[in-house]
Amino acid sequence: MTPVELPERTVLISGASIAGPALAYWLHRYGFAVTVVEKAGAPRGGGYPIDVRGTAIEVARRMGILPRLRDAHVDSQRITFLDPDGAEIAAVAPHAIAGSIEGRDLEVRRGDLTAILYTSVRDDVEFLFDDSIDTLDQSEHGVDIAFRSGDRRTFDLVIGADGMHSHTRRLLFGPEGRFHRHLGYCFAVFSMPNTFGLSRELMMWNVPGKAAALYATGGKDDELHAFLNFHQPEPPLDALRDPEAQANLVAEAFSGAGWKVPEILDAMREADDLFCDTVGQIRMPTWTKGRAALIGDAAYAPSFLTGQGSSLALVGAYMLAHSLATNRNHTEALAAYEKTTLKFVEMNQALVDEGAAGLFPTTEQALKERNTRIRNLVTIPTSTPRPAYSALKLPERLV
Numbered sequence: 001m002t003p004v005e006l007p008e009r010t011v012l013i014s015g016a017s018i019a020g021p022a023l024a025y026w027l028h029r030y031g032f033a034v035t036v037v038e039k040a041g042a043p044r045g046g047g048y049p050i051d052v053r054g055t056a057i058e059v060a061r062r063m064g065i066l067p068r069l070r071d072a073h074v075d076s077q078r079i080t081f082l083d084p085d086g087a088e089i090a091a092v093a094p095h096a097i098a099g100s101i102e103g104r105d106l107e108v109r110r111g112d113l114t115a116i117l118y119t120s121v122r123d124d125v126e127f128l129f130d131d132s133i134d135t136l137d138q139s140e141h142g143v144d145i146a147f148r149s150g151d152r153r154t155f156d157l158v159i160g161a162d163g164m165h166s167h168t169r170r171l172l173f174g175p176e177g178r179f180h181r182h183l184g185y186c187f188a189v190f191s192m193p194n195t196f197g198l199s200r201e202l203m204m205w206n207v208p209g210k211a212a213a214l215y216a217t218g219g220k221d222d223e224l225h226a227f228l229n230f231h232q233p234e235p236p237l238d239a240l241r242d243p244e245a246q247a248n249l250v251a252e253a254f255s256g257a258g259w260k261v262p263e264i265l266d267a268m269r270e271a272d273d274l275f276c277d278t279v280g281q282i283r284m285p286t287w288t289k290g291r292a293a294l295i296g297d298a299a300y301a302p303s304f305l306t307g308q309g310s311s312l313a314l315v316g317a318y319m320l321a322h323s324l325a326t327n328r329n330h331t332e333a334l335a336a337y338e339k340t341t342l343k344f345v346e347m348n349q350a351l352v353d354e355g356a357a358g359l360f361p362t363t364e365q366a367l368k369e370r371n372t373r374i375r376n377l378v379t380i381p382t383s384t385p386r387p388a389y390s391a392l393k394l395p396e397r398l399v
Helices: 019-029 055-063 066-072 094-098 110-121 167-173 243-253 261-270 309-326 330-354 364-379
Strands: 010-014 033-038 049-052 078-082 088-092 106-109 126-129 133-139 142-147 152-155 157-160 180-192 201-207 210-216 224-231 275-282 292-294
Touching: 010 019, 010 142, 010 152, 019 033, 019 055, 019 110, 019 309, 049 055, 049 110, 049 309, 055 066, 055 309, 066 106, 066 110, 078 094, 088 094, 088 364, 094 364, 106 110, 133 167, 142 157, 157 167, 167 292, 180 243, 180 261, 201 364, 210 261, 224 243, 224 261, 243 261, 243 275, 309 330
Parallel strands: 010 033, 010 157, 033 126, 078 201, 157 292
Antiparallel strands: 049 106, 078 088, 133 142, 142 152, 180 224, 180 275, 201 210, 210 224
16 A cells, blocks of 8 residues: 555644654655644653563664664663562563563663654654644644744644643643543652662662662663652642652652662752652543544553553554555544554553553562562563564555
């Protein structure tokens, strides 16, 4: 199948992280005029390492960015699990925990993936940084956009790729609460000095309902990524709106904790990149409305517990672009995108119900059972990837 012959169609994409630039890449190749608007002043660097697995590896290959992703691969050597006193329970290979394929699936810093995607498309599409959608009004002729900057423009299509707390989704479908599924945890991530001498490894400390991890994506002279996760049955929405309240919430949750947690909490207070949020998913009955659609976390955030957010973003971008390029009518195109991608999304979101949260037990008994499973992995390492990672067969690239 080849793309339909059409006058150049205009598309506005909100969000320049992962899904947005990936979609822009494919739409440009298929003959669309693409504009990407991003509220940040530049592509965002930093961020916790993320995974690219299964079907998403094939998307990266078709984009021509796979060699650069391989160069950026973190290549962690081990994950060491610690008991409440900081003694080692077991050290295992990362792929044994993740269910990924060693030597094929990749882990890269989020900022590296964002930079690779941006450089692959920055010369071909229009980027509007330090701006965002203020209002959008749809008609049979297009979507009228009022930007925060005061500019007004009309596009044939608008795509929200602006993350789990998507502003575009709120404009189209209403408050986030309608679609947010809280998974019972809160987390905080930030950078801190590598005073522990770690190198390309992760150390994780657990007690029931709490976990603290230090992740070295580089050598002993590089910064660490610190991660604090704790059981929170109800989302503390008021605290999450204020940075100081966030830090206080985390510090209170880990008050009296052992191992290196007090040092990690001190570093959190000094960090300039603290990010705190609930652990949740976005589940929607539809991702499209009129001439607009959502992709990536804006439409179907699976939560970091699945490790599939970035992979879903890359695959979703490919599938949406393919549907738009092969269907003349936008209504048919967006319906095809949902139909072809839904099962893949559902399989990956279901990973949390199939034990993906098992690294963070909330009871003593569950923690003992998890530790037993980890010890078994040392003697019987798994080599079987999770089926959800490669559950979707991609349609052929059109150009």
